[in-house]
Amino acid sequence: MSQTWLISGSPGCGKTSWILKTMQGHQGKCGYLRLDGYASKGLEQVSDSGIDKAFLKDQFPQLIDLSDSHHASRSQQGDLLTLIELPQFQAPQHAGLTDMDPRVKNQLETLQLHPDRHLHFGRDPELPNKDTLEFKKLESFSLSLNTSVWDPPSLNTFWFELVNGAYGDVYRAKGLMNLPDGRSIFFNWIVSQESSQFLPLQEISDPNGRPRSLSELVVQGKHLDCLRIQSTIDLCLLNDAVLEMHQMPLRDRQKEALPST
């Protein structure tokens, strides 16, 4: 029998990680959808950047993407477990969908999704709550980095400075970052954690020019100096010539490793 769960919570509380763990523990098929969250007084949301879906899809390749209604209709079939992620600052007062934001309800109806369970981080004891923070004010900044490739040691320095407050009081930061060797790394940090999580994606691009996979940075906090974040990133990204310098020896090594016919 299929089940549809709506999982909501504030930024960085662990929604995506919990969803991945739940999918990995489920015997049958799994579907995933991320809904747009909405800003409330002084609290800005980040529009769906696709980072969470790209990360989940990489870690759980059999995941069914329910972001279009064609696939969404399949959520009613078989033993599919559908997990819907919703960024939401405040916990709904009542269980169920009765006092859910009408805009969220509309999104669900458009996709013909009818959750039979709603869990909210910080409210429901089934979910971990150590990273569930109550924000009073939150600015959000996101930057598409598609086709960009980082100089790896510069990325380390930039991330260190970012999460330690060089560009404002950062509470939450995540990103998918491309490296010259074709790897893409999921960077994940919340102020309640002592250190960042760096997870290499399983899918590795050929070291041949600029990657096509999604790459994006999301930062949330207070007094964010977005211009300086962007100008520092500009100093860290590789131009075509330097990228080729990194990639050429990797391609040569790949050729040498191929068995001769």
Next chain:
Amino acid sequence: MHHAIISCLHANLPAVEAVLNDIDKQGIDTITCLGDLVGYGPQPNEVVELIRKRGIATCQGCWDEDIIDGLNACECSYPSQLAERRGHLAHQWTDDQLTDENKCFLASLPTSLRRDRLLFVHGSPNSQHEYLLPDMDAFAALERVETAGADILFCGHTHQPYVRELRDGSIRVRLQSAEHGNDQGEELTLPMRKIVNAGSVGEPRHGSTNATYVIHNDATDEVEIKEVAYDVARTCQAIIEAGLPKVFAWRLSHGFEFAEQAEDASHVCER
């Protein structure tokens, strides 16, 4: 007699003033400076002029060399693209600010200073750009001191103060001769040598924002590493007012270097 050794001032006037004040209070009037008077910090002329006014014996640091000889003196020492670009920016700013007179002074500095068995250099006897890190291979460290003909080598450049004693050193040479068909060997036992790193006055990197320097006792060879608090906020304000990158102020106020440093102790500039 006690003498003081300072290094890596990096155009940080409040830190230099605080350290010189601390040295003066102890009645020490012999001071040696191991270079890097300029670079990253906001007061290059003020710092150079203070050192000149005090008549402090100074050897040339890597930044002092780069300002005179051009930035390409050692591009290979940057650990990242970001550090390189920030370094270029700071270099250009410093180059624009420094007066010709102060540039001439930096150009006139020797790469090393020697007082009897004491040798003073910025990085290593090989190069202003080479790092003698505290955990570098003992043989390589001993080789640097021995070939320079010193008992104690005073250096800076790493921004981490330390005293390293190299005891029980020996070098064995074995020559196999095909002509005579036998091995000829010789073993040279060396007395204790010491490397003393003075840390940094203007850009500390030892886990705190305090400036560091060292005091050496000529008679006993005892070395004391000193830490001096200074008005970090004043320097940070000057960095911002000068139009240098704000991140330099942030890094300094947290006890980090202006730009991260190469960790490769084996790095030798091949220029």
